[in-house]
Amino acid sequence: MKSLFLPNGRLPRTMFALMAAAQGALLLLLWLLYPLRLFPSLGDVLRALADMVTTQGLIQELWASMTTALQALGVATVLALLISYLTALPFFRPLAYAASKMRYLTLTGLTFFMALMVSSGHEVKLSVLIFATTVYLVTGMTRVILTTTQQEMDHARTLGLGEWRSFWEVVVLGKLAEMLEVVRQNFAIIWTMITLVETLYQSEGGIGLLLYKQNRYLHLDGVVAIQLVILAAGAAQDYLFSLLRRMFFPYAELAAVQ
């Protein structure tokens, strides 16, 4: 018990899980017993959720958005990996620098140009998502590459590997685990963007459109319900990513603080 409030305190896993569950339950109880005046009550939100699942195809819409998100993430990851690995060659460094600075661009007005460049609404949606994600991924990935130490490189060279081969072993393969972590952290960007692009192109539906409609008619219970669904989907994805990481890179955690 005491270790709960000690700096760097360590708990047995079951104990920690119990504590987290209790905190969650307490929050729900507070919500149930002390409804705020303008914030929808728990009962309302659950009712809205059930209604949207049964009659408005919430699950299908979530899946539609999810597949769009994964599609965009796949393309963006490949692009960002390419750009950031290319920074090994001095010629391409300005490109990565420029890409990472594009995080500051706002999308207002840019969607118009994207629409002119590609051929359909779906592609505009994808290109917006890919653009937004790539610039964040490049930022994270170039940081990862910069953590490569002289010692690591020298180690590879002493083993008699050439410059290209050392780069391949140390930077490309050696940093994959951390790259996956960068992807996991930036996946959230897609979810914030997806509701935006789905209101730009509403023909394909999606959870963003559902949210937009609920909000337009001030069905606040529905809004909160959808937000919770997105939250849950995000948490599940995070978990899945760390699972993949443990599976593919079982030794990556060795250096981490235990």
Place this chain on the structure above:
Amino acid sequence: MTTRGKIVLGALLVALLYFGINKVVSSGLIFKKAATESVLLNSIELPAANGGSRSNVVVPLAPLPSTTPAEKGTPVVWEVMAWNSQMAGMLANGGPRTTQGSSMAAGGLDMQIVRQDDVAKMQADLVKNALDLQQNPETPGLLVSIMGDGLPAFSAVQTQLEKAGTSLQIIPYSVGKSFGEDKLMGPKEWLDNPKGALGKTIACYLRDGDQNIALKWCADNGLKVNPDETTYDPEAVNFLAASDFLVAAEKYIIGKPEQRVKVVNGKNTGVKVDVVADAVATWTPGDVNIARQKGGLVNIVSTKDYSNQMPNIMVTTKRWYDAHPKEVEALMTAFAVAGDQVKSHPEALSRAADISAQVYGDKDKPGAYWLRYYKGVSEADRNGEVVELGGSKAFNFADNLALFGLNEGGTNIYAAVYKTFGDVQSRLYPRELPSYVPLTQMLDLTPLKKLQDKYRGKTLAPAEQQRFAADDEIRQSVSKRAWNIEFNTGQSSFTPAAERQLQQLFNDLVVAGRLKVAVHGHTDNVGDPQRNQQLSEDRALAVEHWLEQRSRSAFPEGRVQVYAHGAQEPVAPNATPEGKAKNRRVEIVLGN
């Protein structure tokens, strides 16, 4: 396990997950969104023209307000979209904040006019204002201007306001209306052949005034509409949803396809099709952008034709309204005074336009821009087609009496508009708008009646009237629709079912206030041709009389014309009783 084995296993796992979920989701094992059927709207009923005194009273030009803020009076905030119908309100205030010498200052009000284009934000601000007023009754009240036909959807804010212990309340006075600037723009061939719109797609901001124009046009021409923005029905008019009216215009200008599922007779076919925007429902400057950047569309119908559809309606919270009866009256008086000025004096109007430019704050749009599109202009688009752009009207006091039905033999035009579009939206979008607040809960005409009594016997500037030349035929029809108004066989008297149809028709014609009405009578082939000719004329006349008796103000001399065709134009073979019933009909053509 080797790394390679792990990779294979991982890839398998991911693939399995993906296809598994996909299968389950698309199989319909879990709840599916119900496929929506396209709807043939019965009729969209809108009230018509204004009556009023026929004397020509010219209001003398009053001194224009100064530009110095008055900085005293009861504080209020008025949130507006960049909408030209507000000219009278602008002049009444003298500037973004009430100035010395303005009619608002004379009424002891200190008003701040704020531009707000986002409806959701307006709703949130109203709720916030209700809460603030509860905390501190001295908080400046908030008024919000919206489109009259959009109020049913806007009234969704009621649930939130009720949580804040109050409700929506309408200020029973309108400063003006849209008169041409809201429109459906489409390919020229739709003018001659409305059926050409079937299987086509109209881009617009859904569930709002612009869409209402398109919906009314579809209803008047007997075209089905598909309410679902994610499916495509080749036998109905489809809608392409945009996040606002300018984006709607942009969808047409860019012309990129969007993919949808094809639906036939309410059944999902699973086929994917690409749709593009073939037409646009929008308002100024959306129409200006289309004409200048792409062209190719003409005005199919606008609020010039459906001239009563879109009055500017102000709402506030009941909390503020009930606590400030004096201010409400002062506000209405200030608007009425300024309304007369704006309507009769160009210098007052151009001052109002300058104030508008200040309030709307678009640096590239000076007063001259707003003035130009207030009046409405004809311009050549990129392809040389002439399109009419813009067009609004300011209201004076007499116009308001006409709008709310307080004039002689008047119809409450706004009540008809509100109910009509409320019903349409809630029928098409039952999920989003299961119900809307009845107008009687929000509208209290007492202040307007009080002012009316105050001015009784004084000369008022007259309301604007629609003048119809009696001998003028309809040159361009906007819509044509057969109404099966049943007559007792061989007579020109109505069955009870017909009375209900007539009521619908009446409302329908009231909204389309500026359009002339042609009533075409037809019979079946029973009896001799001459008698049938007479009978069809009697029936068409019976419809005309019924309408004119209901509301003289909505159907002034010369608006309705009668045509008799006898049995010469059957729409079905006269061999069966059903066919005969189809032929005993009255067709209504609207046009100008």
